Structures are given as C-alpha cells and as structure tokens.
Amino acid sequence: MPAPHEDNRPLAERIAAEIRRLIMSGDWEPGRRVPKNEELRKQFKTSNVTIQRALQILKDEQFLDGQPGVGVFVRSKPAQTIIPASYMPPSNPGQPYRWLTEATKRQQSSKYRILEVGAVAPPVEVARALGLNEGDTAMLRSRIGFLDDQPAELVNSYYPMELAQGTRLADRRLIPGGSPALLNGMGFATRSQDDVVSVRSATTDEYVHLEIPRDVPVMEIFRIVYSDDQRPIEVSVLVKPGHRFKMGYHTETP
Template sequence: MPDAHEDKRPLAERIAAEIRQQIMSGEWEPGMRVPTNAKLTEQYSTSNVTVQRAVQILKDEKFLEGQTGVGVFVRSKAAQTIIPASYMPPSEPGQPYRWLSEATKRHQNGKYKMLKVGEVAPPKQVAKAMRLDENGTAMLRSRIGFLDDQPAELVHSYYPIELAQGTRLADRRLIPGGSPALLNEMGYPTRSQDDALAARSATTEEYVHLEIPRDIPVIEVFRIVYSDDQRPIEVSILVKPGHRFKMGYHVETP
C-alpha cells in the first residue's frame, strides 16, 4: 500500500490554512480580535516565530488586519455569497443590468468597466460550447465588475458572431440592461444556463485586474447560456477573488 498523502507544507502555512478556513466559514467573525501569539503558540504546539509567520501570511492575504498598539483583528467584511440564479432573468425595460440592481439591494455600489470588445477566435472550450467549427469566431466582451470600488469579477463573454454583428454586442459601450435584456429584445430569451466551477491560481491578467493578494486562488465559473432549442447564445468565463466571495446555489428536490 502506498504511504498516505502527507501535508508537507511549512507549519506556518498549515496554521494559516486552518485560520483562513475559520474566517471563511464565519467561525472567526469580522472584527474579532485574534488570540494572542502566546495562545496560538500553545494551541498549535509551535514557536512564536512560526505563529508570527502564519499571522503575517494572513495579513498579506487581507484576512487579518493589524492595529498598531492594539492587536490583530479579523478583516471587517465577511466573504460574500453570490447567487448566480438571481442574475439570470433579464432586467425589466429601463432598468439597469441585474448584477447592478442586485448590488443596490445589498446596499453596495456596483459598476462595470469595459476592457475589450471585438471579434476573436475563442478558446477551445468556448468554441466547443458554442458549437463552432475549427475556424469559427465569436464576439468577445471583456469587463471588470466593481462592488464598492473593489474589483469583484473579471468577465470574458462570447457571443455567436451572426447574432452580435451590427448590434450593441459589438459596441464597446456598456449595454443598458445588460446583454440578457438585449438578447431578449432580439428574440433570444434566456431559457437555462450551465455553470461549471473551478478553483485555481490566478493568471497574471486576473492577478492584476482583481488585485489578488499573495497566492490566493480564484473562483472560475464557466457558464453557457441557452435560448430556445438549447441554442447557446452566450458563453462566459467569470473569475472572482477566492478570499472575498463564495458561490451560492439553491436546488429543489425533484
């Protein structure tokens, strides 16, 4: 029998991982004062130097905040749970994109910044989802979403070129009501979507745009949106900072 898989990370990293989980789960609540180094040293049966390294890791990752002369505290805001299903229906006429209106309901200020719009040869997984041939192209719309002026998501959305050309999908400006509302007006209502989630290290683009601290992983959502007859009308790759967000899903029992 092969040996059991061992955690060979330095002890400081293992301690940081334990505390990180406590913070993400809410066991350590926002604003809570962190136990003293002496208590953590006793709890983890290690040295003060190792505990200091673990605490510094979590400070660098923005999980902990130090207050000079006072102590170390859990960050003031808990990880936010995002419910993808709440953004699926198109906005009502004259209303902002649902991602923005949902932010307002949570008393947050949401906004988008467009990065790129243009016809491209999409990545293989996108081309496959869109059922494109080998030389097929798609319309790409890339943007960053901000919540309270902090980068919350980097989104690359692809649309069938025959649907997008000559429409606002090909325009660099933001679309009033968002792409779901526009596609609905064009006769392509959203009927369903498939999401595939992954956790991975950030690319340089993601690291820069999302202001990822240290080696925090990102949450990737690969989304296919279908209209009538299961026609894919949008394929998106959404990336969120893993230390600030969770993805929430509600599933009804058949």
C-alpha cells in the first residue's frame, strides 16, 4: 500500500495557504484586521517568526496590507468573479465591446492595449481547434485588458486566415464593438463556446505583463467560439492573475 501523501511544505507556507483560503472564500472580509501575531501563534502552535513569515508571503502576494503602527489588514478588494457568458453576445450597434461595458456596470474603468497583430503559426492545440492543416497560419490578435488601471487579462485570440484577411481582424487598431460584433456583421454569429479552465505558474511574459506578485498562479481559459454548424471562428487563450479573479458559470438542467 502506498505511503500516505503528506504536506511537507514549510509551516509558514501551510499557514499562508490556510489564511489565503479564508480571504478568497470571503470568511475574512475585505478590510478586516488580521488577528495579532500572538493569537495566530497560539492557533497554529508555532513561533512568532513563522507567523511573520506566513504573513509576509501574503503581503507579497497582495492578499494582506500592512500598515506600520496600525496593523495588518485583508486587502480592500475581494477577488472578482468573471462570468464568461456575459461576453458572448455581440455588442449592440455603436456600443463598445462587452468586456468594457460590463466593467462600466461594475463602476470600473477599463481599456485594452494591443500587443501584436499578424499571421502566425498557432500553437498545436489552437491549430487543432480551428481545424487547420500542418503549416497553416492563423491571424493573431494579442492584447492586455486593464480594469481600474491594473492588468486584468492577457488575451491571445486566433482566427482562420480566410475570415481575417482584409478585415479589421488583421488591423492593429481596436475593433469597434469587439470581434463578436465584427464577425456577426460578416455573417458569422456566435452560437456557442467551449471553455477549458486550468491553473498553472506564469510564464515570464505573463509575469511581466500581468504584474504577477511572487509566485501566484494564473488561470488559463482556453476558449473555442463556434458559429453556425459548429464552425470554429475564434480560439482565445485568456490568462488572468489567480489572486484577483474567479470564474463563474451558470448551468441549467436540461
């Protein structure tokens, strides 16, 4: 019989994990004063040094805010839940991309910055999802989305060349209403999408662009957007900082 799996991480990391869960779940609400070191020391049956190390981990990860001479507090903003279904429908005529309008509803400022637009050899998983043959290229639109001037997502979207060439998808400028509105106007309405969510460590580009603190993981959403007859018209890889966002889904029983 295999030996039981044990948590051999340093005690400070284990304590930080317990407190992080309380913050992410909302049990420790935003702005709450963290118990004094003496209370935490007794609770976790350890030394003051270990407690200080655990709290420093969470400060570095931006879960806690230390105020000299006052105390340590839970960050003022909780993790934000993103509802992917909110962004599926194309924007109404003359309206911005839904990612921007949804932010306005939450009283957040928002913007996108284009990083790269051009024909590329897509990753294998993307090529497979788009039904491309070996050696085929796809149109890449790479961008960063900001909420309240903080980087919120790094997005690489890929489109079949036969759809993208000669359109705003191949233009470095932002698309009025976003790609769903453009594709809808071209006769390729969004009918469904598949999302696969995973968690992993950040690459160097993600670490820099998203300003990832310490070794916080990122969420990756691999999204395939379909039009009529299950034709894939867009594949996006969205990466979000794991300490700032949650994904929300609503499913109804058939």
